[in-house]
Amino acid sequence: MAGDRSVIPVILHYPDAASQMSDLAEIVAGDLREALAARGRATLAVPGGTTPGPFLTALSQADLDWANVAVMLTDERFVPESSDRSNTALLRATLLQGPAAAATLLPFYREAEAPEHVLDEIASGIAPHLPIDSCVLGMGADMHTASLFPGADRLAEGLDAEGNATVLPMRAPGAPEPRLTLTAPVLRAARNLHLLIKGPEKKAALETALAGDDWAEAPVRAVLKAPAPIQIHFSD
Numbered sequence: 745m746a747g748d749r750s751v752i753p754v755i756l757h758y759p760d761a762a763s764q765m766s767d768l769a770e771i772v773a774g775d776l777r778e779a780l781a782a783r784g785r786a787t788l789a790v791p792g793g794t795t796p797g798p799f800l801t802a803l804s805q806a807d808l809d810w811a812n813v814a815v816m817l818t819d820e821r822f823v824p825e826s827s828d829r830s831n832t833a834l835l836r837a838t839l840l841q842g843p844a845a846a847a848t849l850l851p852f853y854r855e856a857e858a859p860e861h862v863l864d865e866i867a868s869g870i871a872p873h874l875p876i877d878s879c880v881l882g883m884g885a886d887m888h889t890a891s892l893f894p895g896a897d898r899l900a901e902g903l904d905a906e907g908n909a910t911v912l913p914m915r916a917p918g919a920p921e922p923r924l925t926l927t928a929p930v931l932r933a934a935r936n937l938h939l940l941i942k943g944p945e946k947k948a949a950l951e952t953a954l955a956g957d958d959w960a961e962a963p964v965r966a967v968l969k970a971p972a973p974i975q976i977h978f979s980d
């Protein structure tokens with residue numbers, strides 16, 4: 745996909761992971777305050793995985809009207825909360841603590857045989873809270889973001905800029921279990937977009953992603969040139 749080359753991402757390089765995580769928490773809290781001031785409510789989307797824990801913990805302490813904030817994941821592994829791979833469990837242990845415990849968590853998992861069986865329920869829970877006011881994304885070294893993986897079975901649908909789906913099931917060679925993911929149009933419509941990455945492998949992946957236009961090869965490209973320019977938060 746080409747056509748939006750003029751949009752320039754903002755790259756913020758932090759001296760260490762501690763300042764990266766705490767500064768991002770302040771920036772995201774600012775996004776949410778702005779939304780609360782403008783509309784009385786705010787929607788936050790955050791990633792799971794191994795990187796965002798300290799950011800989520802820092803954000804949980806922000807002084808804001810959490811009772812009017814809806815929180816969702818950008819994507820979830822299709823596993824129950826008892827699994828150590830559950831992103832929902834990560835959110836409960838990090839973000840949904842202290843002041844932020846007053847926020848409303850929008851479910852991204854329901855017990856069922858397959859994600860297809862609970863898709864409509866999850867999508868209707870999310871719909872009233874779109875667009876997202878502040879969306880933080882992670883990225884894999886394979887240049888996936890959310891669960892938009894290169895080679896995933898429904899990637900074309902997930903990347904379809906004109907598509908109506910907000911959430912889709914996704915199965916991919918790089919993902920050990922089925923996933924549910926927000927789609928590219930939902931991510932791209934976020935009022936504020938952030939990408940949180942650490943380390944040389946992801947730096948190299950980001951450089952590759954920034955150098956090309958094919959979304960299917962590097963799905964993170966769908967958000968690198970979104971209408972609201974993404975902020976990329978990087979530390980070594």
Ligand SMILES: O=C(O)[C@H](O)[C@@H](O)[C@H](O)[C@H](O)COP(=O)(O)O
Pocket residue numbers: 791792793794795796818819820821831881882883884888889890891
């Ligand atoms: O559930 C997940 O795995 C994600 O939300 C995913 O998109 C993640 O952000 C990247 O895979 C980076 O993961 P790490 O932070 O573990 O490297």
